[in-house]
Amino acid sequence: MIEVQEKAYDSEDVVRFLENMLEAVEGKITIIWDNSPIHKSKKIKEFLKSGAAKRIHLEALPGYAPELNPTEGIWNWLKKVELKNRCFSDIESLKQGVIEASGRLIEREDVRLGCVAECKYITS
Incomplete structure (x- = not known):
């Protein structure tokens, strides 16, 4: 899936991306991403706590x-x-x-x- 949007991504966009990944990919998923503040947001933490963490493992890259x-x-x-x-x-x-x-x-x-x-x- 290819997505392009004109505005900067926010935590809601990231949660939508993670939901799409859960639908599109079977089994466990490892996502490697940078340390952007939106990746540490309350919405994402709540999404993971709601059950997504059973299948999604997030691995953060070092600062820069x-x-x-x-x-x-x-x-x-x-x-x-x-x-x-x-x-x-x-x-x-x-x-x-x-x-x-x-x-x-x-x-x-x-x-x-x-x-x-x-x-x-x-x-x-």
Whole structure:
């Protein structure tokens, strides 16, 4: 699932994301994320206490550690490969371009696993 929104994500958006993950993925889920304040919010803690913690394990990255965050590699791939030398006329065409590029990335397991391997979580 690819989601794009114009406003900054808040704790309600994160809870919605976690709910979607529970629906889309069977079994236990480990989510590695940064230490953003919204990830520590009361709403998220309540969501986990309400039963989600039985299946979701949250692992926080150190304060500032882009080299440990596979998302940095994903964004670099999108910017430097998929969206390189593209010019968008307005926000809607930019959104559409990001959605299409993300869709192509979904098909590139080698790139996604490479971003994880780059962080030394697994070997490629």
